[in-house]
């Protein structure tokens with residue numbers, strides 16, 4: 001049994017969190033679904049939302065569409081995140097969404113802005129098809145306790161792997177500069193060569209999460225997400 005550390009922060013201290021609802025925003029993408037069900041509010045499935053505000057007034061509305069079960073392939077807890085970025089005047093600047101396998105794609109402002117949740121594995125796609133139906137989802141608060149329960153989930157496939165980019169939605173790794181996609185996963189620098197390795201589910205050790213891994217050229221090391229410091233670190237084995 002894992003004890004959830006209730007003092008681990010879920011957002012960097014330089015940001016504020018406000019509780020604006022998604023439908024209260026001046027801009028939000030219309031949401032559709034294709035070949036999957038609506039989330040079941042009775043099972044606390046739905047859109048978990050919080051707004052992270054920067055000192056200059058720019059903000060990011062973090063949304064995690066949560067299902068209790070992914071049927072194909074089967075595992076508990078499935079998360080489809082998207083982040084809505086607004087400038088200090090609440091004008092939309094971009095949306096970053098999970099296109100599948102935690103890869104982050106960017107959608108720029110457009111008059112008919114929509115996202116479709118696709119298939120039993122709940123990937124997000126821009127736009128909608130003729131057969132897509134409007135997604136009906138309850139909005140829930142993405143509180144610290146909700147985030148911590150998902151982070152410290154001992155069943156690995158059920159664990160939320162969105163950590164360093166949840167605490168900092170302006171993390172450059174979400175943009176995928178120089179790559180086709182950014183990533184919602186943590187990136188740990190190899191202590192030998194500095195190349196980044198992408199994290200997956202991790203073993204819970206108190207407030208820390210650890211995972212033995214290899215960098216892209218094969219150096220073995222241990223990656224850690226240090227919960228109290230919100231830092232991703234790599235150490236030689």
Ligand SMILES: [Zn+2]
Pocket residue numbers: 190191192193194195215216217218219
């Ligand atoms: Zn290396």
